Each structure stands twice: as C-alpha cells, then as structure tokens.
Amino acid sequence: MRVAVTKTMKIALAQINSFVGDIENNSILIIKRATEAAENGAELVITPELSLCGYPPEDLVLREDFLKACSKSLTRIAQALPSIKVIVGHPLKKGGKIYNAASLLFNGKIQGTYFKKILPNYGVFDENRYFEPGEKEFIFKHKSLKIGLLICEDAWSLSPSKLLKKKLVDVIIVVNASPYEIEKYDARVKIITKLAKETKSSVIYLNAIGGQDELIFDGGSFVVNKQAKLTHQLSFFKEETAIIDVFLKANINNTFYNKEAHLYEALKLGLRDYVVKNNFKSIFIGLSGGIDSALVLALANDVFDKRDITAVMMPSEFTAKISIIESRKMIKNTGVNYKEIDIQSIFKLFRKTLSSEFKNKPFDTTEENLQARIRGVLLMALSNKFSGLVISTSNKSETAVGYTTLYGDMVGGFALLKDVPKTWVYKLAHYRNSISNIIPNEIIKRPPTAELRHDQLDQNSLPKYEILDKIIELYIEKDLDIASIVKEGFSSKNVNRVVKLINNNEFKRAQSPIGPKITHRAFGKDRRYPITFKH
Template sequence: MYIRVTIAQLNSHLGNFDENLKKIYKAVDIAEKNKADFVIFPELFLTGYPPEDLILRTSFLKKNIKYLEKVISYSKNKNVVILLGYIDVEEDAYNSVSIIHHGKFLGKYRKQLLPNYSVFDEHRYFKPGKETVIIEYNSIKVGLNICEDIWSPIGPLHYQVLNGAQLILNASASPYYYGKRTLRKQYLSTKSYDYHCPIVYCNLIGGQDEVVFDGGSIVTTSKGDILYECKPFDEEIITIDIPIEENLRTNLQDPRRRYIELEKKDVKIIKISNIQPKRKKLKLSKITYNLNKENEIFKAITLGLKDYIKKNGFKKVVIGLSGGMDSSLVAAIATEAFGKENVVGILMPSMYSSEHSIKDAIALAENLGIKYHTLKITDIYYSFMSELKDIFKDHPEDITEENIQARIRGTLLMALSNKFGYIVLATGNKSEIATGYSTLYGDMVGGFSPIKDVYKTEVYKIAKWYNEYKGKEIIPHNVFIKPPSAELRPDQKDQDTLPPYEILDEILKLYIEKELSVEEISEKYDLNTVKYVAKLVDKNEYKRRQGVIGVKVTERSFGKDRRMPITNQYKEW
C-alpha cells in the first residue's frame, strides 16, 4: 500500500498571480499525468511569501480568492487532490492550505503556530487556526499542516499522528541560512522516527527581498530515513510513492506510542473517495544533496540576487571594480546570475589607487568577459576640495577627504544607473557593515548588496572555491595575497583601524549572532579588542539602518533579523 504524492517545489513571484497560476496548472498537469493522489505546493504559493503588509489590503486578499477559484475550476476534470497554499479570509486572515478535488473546494487547513521570530512576523498578519485536520483518503489517514506546525514539540503534527495519521504532508516556506538544511533534515528524520510516520515536506525556493528559500524538500520514511531530497536552490516537480504499511509494522515492533496520552483536541476529518486507474509503482532512486559551505552560500546569494533583479524588472547590473576581493566576488556572482552580457564593471581610480589594483580589476573583467569602463576621479576630487578649501582651512585632512572619494564613486555609479537603467550592486561585506568601515552615500550606495551577510574571511573562502569550481583563475591570484585596503590614502590598510579579520569575524559572530556580552567574549579574546569591536558595532547602527538590503545567509543577519534601536544609552564598552 502506498500514497503517490507530487511535490511542487517551485519559485513563486509575490503578487504575480498570473505567473504563479501558470506554475500551478503545470504542476497539476504533471501530477495528473503521473496518476498522483496528491499534489502539494509550498506555503502561500498562490500569493507568494511573505506578503507582509499587502495582507492589510482587502483588494489583495480578494484577488487571492479569485485566483483560488480559478484553480478550483481547473481541477474539474482532474483526479489528483490539490493542496495549495493561500490566504483564507473570513472575519480575519488565515495562512491556509486549500483542499481541492474534482472542481470542488473540500476544505482547508489553517496554520496554528504562527512564527514571530527571526524574519517572521506572522502574528502581525494572521489569526491562528484551531482545527487539526486529517484527510481520510480511501481509508488512509493523511495529516495536513503548514511549516511551523511541524517544528513544535507539541502541536498539530502530534495530534494528527496520535489520531491515526499515516502520512504527514507539510507545506513550507522555510528561509535559508547556512546550517538550516542540515538542521531541517535531522529534525524531520527524528520526527518521522519518533512518530513512526513518513513526512512529505514541500518547501519554497527563490529569493524575496533579503530572504532566500532554498527548497530542499524532503520525504522521510516511518523509520526516519530520507527517502528523497529535492534539488537545493532549484525548481523541481517530482512524483514519489510513499509506503504506508510500514507505519503499522513499525508501531508493532516499537510500541512506545501506546503510552502517550492523547489530550482532547478538535480534529476535523475530511473524507475523499478517489478511484485511481491502474498504475505501476514508480522506481525512484534515493537522492540527497551534500554541498560544501562555500558552494551552498554561493548558490544562495546567486539565487537571491537573480530573483531580486528579475522580479523587480531590471535588466543589467553595474559594479564598481576596485581590484579588491569584495568587488571581485560580487562581479563573479553577478556574472553567474545574469550572464556576462548583463554585467558592467566601472573602474574609478584616484591618485591613491595602486597600479596593481587597476591591473587586477581589468584582469578580473577580462576573465569574466564583462564590459568595463574607466572613469578617473582625481580631477573631480580636486574640484570638490577647491570648493571646500575656504571652509576647511585650518583643519587637517582626516577621514572627511577619504569619504569624499567614496562619495564621488557612488555618484558616478548612480549616474550610470539613472541614465541606462542599471541597478548598482554594493560590494560591502558583513565585517565592514558591522564595524561601519563603509561610507554612507559612497560605497554603500546601490540597489542590492549581495555579500552583505558574508564575513570577510568567508568572502576569501568563497572566492577560492569559485576559482576551483571554474577550474581556472577567474579572480586574479594577486587579489588573494595583497593586504585588504580601501586605498583612500597613501599605504592604507584595513588593519590600520581594524583587528585582523580572523579575530574580528569571530568576535562579530559572538556579539551579533550569539548575543554574548563583552565580558563573555573577553574570556576568549583580548578585552580591549572586544570592547573596541562592540563599540564600532553599536555606534554604526544608524548607518546600517540606511543601508542596502542583501541576501541573508547567516543565522542572524542585519535587517529584519536584528532590530536594534539607534537611539539608546545601553553600552557594554
């Protein structure tokens, strides 16, 4: 005995109902052709996720229902049961999955556990559901739930299984950060083993502003083994047969569940009688994907960048090429995402730019095959200083003159953006953004910041992996070995004002992502260094609030993940 499920791991476009509908129809047709019992889509696939304050617009909610009705109509001559994420609207809004079959809306499941941490803010928009739903499909009991519902120790999954569910179908939109894919697989395997119940976990893929959904949908067996894993960071529609009789066999051999007390809980049974034509059991090889860290993060950033540009209607990107590591990696990512013909590099040397940096930038552009231009900023800079000389007299040169150079470069990039419709890619990394080692209205300008959540040490590792992946030197060797420098004054080095990146990044991870105190971090690192880094992080919150969004790849990124007040007097340094 088995249930045949089609997993539609697809990339939804928020608010683009027509495009999402085409994908829904295609997946339904594939499921029908494969004689599937169910086709399941990711969480809120019809609308796109997360809709945020669009949910507060009744016109958006009505359109969502209108397009749900189109799917219901399309299902008239289909034998497959369609499980589609949408927003249910009655006296309030509910994050829901519809149950559609033979042109009829048979019911829905409303998400009960609404996450309100990290990038999530679902309590702002949705009312939690109360009913636990089980679909009784030809006498087989199937539990249906949504994303967070499966992560709680006691929740809908618990009650569904203890009320006889033999299979769990979960529609998810689980955002990516490095380590999440491993955590997800371990957790779902454990849940399947503990409850002796296979789980189909259908996850969204694609970029939505700073969030990336990695897909990696999983099917587990009642023994906790991974039966199948979908491609990470890619669309896939796969049909798989899931054995059901293993539940009973496992329960008989391992009767722990008999002693679990079942609390009273509303359980709604939706009965579906469906006669499937004769079908041969599918032969599907077990597949799992294990990517190394650099490959995984590179794929996440590439997907996030590609979707941000594509879904917002831009055609080309422009990048300031300094000959440094950050701009080199961003150019490589952009070229992989859009093709060399859609990436433009701009060299903007000043009187302080080294000859080797200019050569490295040109070599990178030629290795990538992208078009590049050189715009010298020296004369522009001296023109600025000429205008400012009377006001600046009797004041020595300082960081002001350095920032003017960065702002000239930002102005030139934005001029090209305005004139040709390019979107500027900022090239700052997380270490710089954390410590304020970046210039407002200068190197921080842009429409998107791909490596915003990547620490400097990780930038080097990903760049090294990229050259190995390409099988040749794309990012020039000299970029790896020269000391990092903004080149805004003679012989300037990043380490003139910052601790070595190997130390800085570890302190930042503990302070930003783990929220450890200065005192706790100083047990491992020099106290004065830790205080200095913490001071830089705290003082530059005002800069980050004005910064460009970028792809989230760590557990705690700047932005929605970390909402620190700018105006506050709490200090640890």
C-alpha cells in the same frame, strides 16, 4: 490500531518559485505544474506555504482586494483541476480573522482547509502581525491512507505533532516557505526525522524556492519514512516538480551539499530574483581590485549575460597599479562591459572648492570619504542613465563596524554581501575558483585595503578578520554580552572596541540597501535595533 493497507502513493512535490503578489501568474504556474503531474501519473500535488500569493506577503494581506483575489484564484484553480488532488497554500479571511492556510482541492471544489497553528514571530517572521492561529488539525484520506497536514513552524512544535500522533496518520505533509541559512538544512532534517519517529509516519517536507527581497528560499525538499530514514531528496536552489512514491526509497545524491557550494548558489538565486523580479535590465558594479567587488562580479557573471553587466574602475592617486592590473585581468576572465573613470580631477576640484572651509585642517577621513562618495555618484549616474541597478559590494564585517562610507561605497539597490562575513568572502572566492579560475589569485592573496590614503590596510584600523568576525557573530548572532565574549578568549580591548563600533553605526545600517540573509541573524528585518539608544 492502524488498518493494514496497500501502501503506494504517487505524489508530485511542486517546489515552485512564487512571485509575491502576482496571484494570477502564480495560479497559472500551479495549474501548469499540477496538469503536468497528472499527465505523469501523480495522484496528489503539493505546493509550498502561501504558494498562491508568495511568501512573505507582509502588509498585502491586510488589503481586502488582495484577499478577495486570492479566494477567487483558489476557486479557479480547483475548477481547472477537477481530477487530481492539489494542496495550495494561501491566505484566507474567515469570520473577520486572517489565516495562513492550506486547502485541499478536488472535484472542482475546496474539500477542506487547514489553518497554521504555530505562528513564528521572531527574526524575519511577523506572522502574529497578520494571522490568527488555527485550532484544529486537518486529516484527509487517499486510497485508505490517512494524511495529516502541517504548515512550516507547526512541524517544529510539539503540540501539532502530538495531535497527529494520536490520530495515527500514515503520512504527514509539511508545506513550507523556510528561508535559507548556512547549515539550516541539517536542522530541518533533524526536526522532520524527529517528527517521523515520534508519529511513526512518513513525512513529506516541501519547501519553496526563490529570492524575495532579504530572503532566499532554497528548496531542498525531502521525504523521511516512518523508520526516520531519508528516502527522497529534491534539488536545492532551482524549481523542480518531482513525482515520488512516498513509500519507496529513491537514490539520493548528496554530493552537492557542502556549505560553500550552497552559500554560493544561494547568493546567485537571491541576486537573480531581485534583479529579474524588479525588472532591472542591467547591473553596475564598482570594481576596486579588492576581493569583495571581485566576488560580487564573479557571482553576477555566473547569473547574467555578460552584456548586461558593467564593471566600473574609478582610480585615484591612492589606487595601486596592481589594483588596476588585477581588475583588468578579471574583466578579461569574465568578458563583461568595463569602464575606467579616473576620479582624481573630480577629487581635486572638491578639495579646491572646500579649501577655504577646511583651511588649516589636516587630510583625514573626510577626504577619504569624499573619494568614496565621488565613486558612488558616478555609479548612480551610470545606473540612472542606462536604467540599471548598482550592486553594493560591502560585506557583513564592514557593515557591522561601519567600515563603509555612507552615500559612498554603500550606494546601490542591493547589497549582495551584506550578510556575508569577510572570512566567508575568502571561502567563497576559493570555492568559485575551484570551478574555474575567474578571480585573479593576486586579488585573493593581497591584504585588504580601502586605498583611500597612502599605505592604508584594513588591519591597521580593525582587528584581524578572523577575530573580528567571531566577535561579530557572538555579539550579533548569539547575543552575548561583552564579559561573556571576553571569556571566549578575546581581548577586552578588541571586544569593547568592536561592540562600540557596532552600536555606533546603527544609523549607517538603517540607510544601507537591503541584502540577502544567509546567517542566523542578519542586519535589517532580522535585527531591529533602535538607531538612538544607549546600552
């Protein structure tokens, strides 16, 4: 049975933004946060999964110099913080095997190390490629309290929690680098609440923060007591070091948690960290007068100084006057740099150059795509000349069915809306305008159009987006086959057509820029289909 103890424990939850591979500066950040926490009375500091090297390090962990640098820095952190206990996540090579580890540092030394047992190998995770699973639990004592340690996926599995249940621990610490998805926070709370209930322990869930290529780590760390009640909640989408008494309930403000707000903040974080961590000094956005580019500009405007943003409108003979008018309104609302470059003369020159080759051929998708590619060339030229990054504006719906132009509107270094379905684009636009009216209402209201020919509307080529997005979700995220999707109430004609478009456009998606994952399954690392296949 458990021994009665005085239960008071000040723990610092260091929800930090580690930079993958920047071991030296990550070490400095950990030391700084731990020193500040100690000065404010903390007895134990916790950092996220692989906080020392950043998550995911991918093939960096296969380099001997990388692993040695991590081990050297871990020792340096321990020596710099002799008077406070600190848990640091790091990779470790031992006996010729590499582990996803977390070590307890105290008295200038490494007091013990836990190796992650359950290695996720699905979706965006490849941990079996790099790490060996651990075999033993890790429990340490602090002021007569027994504390168990788990790493991320361990908490979602029955096996590690069963072992800790048998050991009768008072507190379980779960260090994580758990990527954001819409509604994933609810799943985390459910799992951790179950763990607390089963083990009759208080559970601390510490998550990482920051953007890393296709992943967004949203923070939102929390504590659940042994009665399975949420007692502490940290901020989402920002760094924070909170000093808590794990056995005392704090005031929790959950008013910020709604799906639209979370998604908007997630995209801001993903954009900011990709641009800043890759040392881009400015960004370029092709503005069309449509809702996708308007939303991307709104997001960028909420993240960066307006002097570092350039929006470029490139009208042709098919561009409606309202597109130009509404784009100018948005520029007035944001105050960013703005350029208008008419592409009509360039388009005419292309057509004249190709006239003999295209003799007796009607105007078709070829000429439509020429316009998009002219715009892509101009955007890339501007970004090259002024050392900037082009932010692509294609959404998930378009990307899924290939309603984009390769080397045209797909150009760029980061596709901010790549995993955002069109229906969510509208939700996010309305959400942003609920804060302040930045996106002109006419842009939101008007029917979507590529404006590459006269009287063109998206819905003349595609099902309504409400239908299209649901079919995409069922096929991409739920893995349903055609017959099963039809049974969900969709016409066989629409389902067959959409699935065929998705499969036929894998070659386009393979050449598209990366973008942040926000749904259960995103294109890219999260969904790895062959380009050449038949199924």
